[in-house]
Amino acid sequence: GQQLNQSPQSMFIQEGEDVSMNCTSSSIFNTWLWYKQDPGEGPVLLIALYKAGELTSNGRLTAQFGITRKDSFLNISASIPSDVGIYFCAGREEYNFNKFYFGSGTKLNVKP
């Protein structure tokens, strides 16, 4: 099946620092999504990307759909303690709208 490589696996940062994580796929995607999951909860969508090169922001979060359509990154600026959680990338292949594939997640820890 499709493999999404997400890195880094975990990050320990100081409050106020910027964070960057990325995801690569083995095939071309038509959609990239970024989710956040808090402990004991289901994932919540942060940003959705639908076009190669697209750069989209949601508050302090910015994500980009890579030009090759095989990668995406998420940046968080000026991190705060409530940013703690697991961030997942997800996407759909070019010719299959019905199946979403998820990365293994980036666990973010923010020290106040």
Place this chain on the structure above:
Amino acid sequence: NAGVTQTPKFQVLKTGQSMTLQCAQDMNHEYMSWYRQDPGMGLRLIHYSVGAGITDQGEVPNGYNVSRSTTEDFPLRLLSAAPSQTSVYFCASSQGTGYYNEQFFGPGTRLTVL
């Protein structure tokens, strides 16, 4: 709107037992899906449905059955539970399957098979 609801929240089974995980949504969404989440592996698609009466397999369908008799409900059945099915199960739904359809996730069911 309750969104996507899942029951039970926790379940412990013995090997060989059967059970059904329930999922319901009140948003009139066409698309519903089931995922399992294992440590360090992200979410993997088990089965999905694009509408009542239509289901299809995802990445990891073996050992699981689904049916979709109504738009609202999409139960996941384990016919003979195995320890390898110990996981957290998430149900999700979205308006449709085309572009610009956000998936909403339920709170999850934590299943342990002894």
